[in-house]
Amino acid sequence: MLYQPHFLYRPKLILIFLIVKLKFLQPLLPKSIRDELPTGWNNYMFWVAFKSGGKKVFFDYYCKMKEPESYAPKIKVKAEYQLTEADIRSFYENGYIGPFDLGYSEEEIQKLPEILVETSNKESNIFSYTRGDYQLEAQPQTNGKNPDTNSLNEAEKSAVSKMNQENRHLDVPILLNLFKNPAITERCAQILGPDLLLWHSVFFHIFPFSSGTTWHQTSTWLGADMKESSLQPPDAEDIFQLTCWIAITDAPKERSCLKVISGSQWEIYPVKYKNQLGTKDRAFGKYGVDLDYPIEEKNVKLLEAKAGQCIIFSERIAHASTDNITDKSRWAVVGRIVRPDTQIYTQKMRSEGWGLKLFGAIKIKLDHWKAVLIRGEDRFGYNKIEL
Secondary structure, three states, X not given: OOOOOXXXXXXXXXXXXXXXXXXXXXXXXXXXXXXXXXXXXXXXHHHHHHHOOOOEXXXXXXXXXXXXXXXXXXXXXXXXXXXXXXXXXXXHHHOEEEEEEOOOOHHHHHHHHHHHHHHHOOOOOOOOOOOXXXXXOOEOOEOOEOOOHHHOOHHHHHHHHHHOOEOHHHOOHHXXXXXXXXXXXXXXXXXXXXXXXXXXXXXXXXXXXXXXXOOEOOOOOHHHOOOOOOEEOOOOOOOOEEEEEEEOOOEOOOEOOXXXXXXXXHEOOOEEEOOOOOOOEOOOOOOOEEEOOOOOHHHEEEEOEOOXXXXXXXXXXXXXXXXXXXXXXXXXXXXXXXXXXXXXXXXXXXXHOEOOEEOOEEOEOOOOOOEEEEEOOOOOOOOOEEO
């Protein structure tokens, strides 16, 4: 509804703004219109879109990040994982900690790329194509069922493979154990608090001689459907989520290492369109937009990592990856960890599905999704939990 600027953009946006604010009008509208309302936008987000005529919009909920009342670690843990007050201060100032070793043997790490490839080619029990947990945009269902995978073309098979890389920690124990590693949980707990939920994981496969992801920020995951945030924390300006980026293969700067811009984490910035292609497809870092932030190479930090190392960062920070200019693939597995006082997915998303297009997949059901308690306890009961 709001991604493509045109000459009627501003009048249309004013009407949408009024409908969003005057909630009593919404039940009078057809469901098809209600479903497109950007109810998760705040006033500043509407203003930026209006002022720019739709050339700038927010791909995440606009907010700033607060400094904590204290930089002291929230809990005390074993000495080998204990962070200092200076470490926590550095995390807030730089937006990340690491890379640090996870303690796996070279033999264990060398097996992981093969496991990721095998998992990508094995149908997910979380998002199953044949079960009808999602559809492919170019392949409508027949009699309520998806066509057989043998009838798919190469692009469609690639989309299924990518969907097979989403949330596989829920049905592949070795992947879940990566994020249960105390080298991760004990560090996250000192920043977020003692109770932790793993709510999402994904593989990042950068092929040989291919481009990395472009600059982007994420906080409440509004960018999933551009209408309502997937995460509902009690305070969006507080640190409630951390991303754990695990290198499965070596990731030097020539092989698509992570890169960040320290300082950008203090505020969510809009994006500006460079074209209209791909703007509705939420493949990570492939939005067809540029982050509206003054990016200078001297401020870019390259976070090179060895296989088996982890980097913990706030997704509020502008982050991307370098191009892979080598003849080897780069694999990484990413997990997103939140406090249990954050509601994950709205009731509507859980009952009607995730309203986004991802890798060409649409109408994505969340029936088999759940958050995993990886440390402490859940005192809130907001989410479907696996203990």
